[in-house]
Amino acid sequence: MEHILSIFNTLTRKKELFVPLNPPFTGLYVCGPTVYGDPHLGHARPAITFDLLFRYLKNLGYKVRYVRNITDVGHLENDADAGEDKIAKKARIEQLEPMEIVQHYTERYHKAMDKLNVLSPSIEPRASGHIIEQQQMIQQILDNGFAYEKNGSVYFDVEKYNKSYSYGKLSGRILEDLMANTRELDGQGEKRNPFDFALWKKASPEHIMRWPSKWSDGFPGWHLECSVMSTRYLGEVFDIHGGGMDLLFPHHECEIAQSVAAQGKEAVRYWMHNNMITINGQKMGKSLGNFITLDELFNGTHKLLVQAYSPMTIRFFILQAHYRSTLDFSNEALQAAEKGMQRLLNAYASLDKITAADKTTVDMAGLRQKCFDAMSDDLNTPIVIAHLFDSVKTINSVAAGSGSLSKEDIDELRNVFSLFLFDILGLQAETNSSDNSKTLEEVVNLMLNLRMEAKSRKDFETSDKIRNELTKIGFEIKDKKDGFEWTLKV
């Protein structure tokens, strides 16, 4: 690999050189959504962050297997024994089969991801499709003595595990502190310790989602699915595990414990965590009632939104911040992102209009290498974007007549923009192309030709009227020396 990628490993809290276990193959597992509600802004961040990583790894020449799961069972409302499964709860409220809920919201999630130009993962496994494997892993953990059965449920014995290994190494927690600080929750009677977590839960009589097992008719614990499905598809040890920072504890900590307890070694080599999106400085959360669904963003229907924001605006907005920083949402910030992105796309388009000169008189200064360097420095997309903006200035000033670019350099700019803007950052021009687009184009050209005629008669009242009305509809009119240009803004 000609570019050396370093990524921040949460396990060591350092940037580390990324060296795959079995190059050129590399495995990436990311915690996907629990499909019990519409996808929201918070889902977009890990999806886009790891889509970026997926795209970049592929671009560096790795053969990437990207596994992103769908959680459709076992994710409880809280950690108490009485906690209800999120999917089951939604099913009960809406009087549907749990799998109808799963189907519905999985499709909603996929549609939103498509709009955001998030590539499909290589494999998208479901927890409910891996019940047997989960049971096998539970048995392994039981056999190794790190779990216990109680009334048909199986729990992970954290205290015992901690005697041989270190529970809390990922999140920087110390078990003694946890013991001192964990709150007592109702219905924890079956656990030996409050921080023990369920591997298998016996289903109460009214619980619909249930599978037979040697312990009871029940369902697997939430943390288990990721341990099982990641190693099933990527091997006992694999390269990268990603997810949101909020999953660091307890979810990912439990995953490590499960893998070590079952197979005697850790499964994950690099842990990566994206930071949260905040709204007015506060984390978006279901319980806080301040979360915005992606559809609401795309349509501008949420009360916090002053306008609709296109999927690419959202994507660009997210990429303008580094994935490990919190990103604060506001209309102002999104509007800035919208304009900035348009500026980048416009500059790319105007490359086609530049006439090549014999030689280049502007500074190109190793744009391609600078972009690669920024990407390879723990996916520093804000820097990549800043470099592209520097080139926008170059392109525009040449287009405006100051300086010149050779054919080779125009091609280089086109290639670098295409590579980083479209292939790696995953942005795309948002055209409103429809079947009528050609007709529309002709109609608009007709209007603007009329305006030209009016202008030549110095009939500015008419010409302004045409332009103003078109602007009102959403067109952007630009007069040129020998004609006009127009675009239809979303």
Add this chain to the structure above:
RNA sequence: GGUCUCUUGGCCGAGUGGCUAGGCACCGGUCUGCAAAACCGUCUACUCCGGUUCGAGUCCGGAAGAGACCUCCA
């Protein structure tokens, strides 16, 4: 309460011992019949208090404020 993180200009957001981040907004100019777009230019920073250093927004210590996790969340 415990653990951890953050505090950059009007807004968003990089950087991390010395050299302009970038975007958006604003302002001045060029272009235009007027605009828009584009171009040129200007302005606005590093929470506070100590320390280390020739030099700190950047390292160390302290204070204040904010946030995250510890409980469902991406």
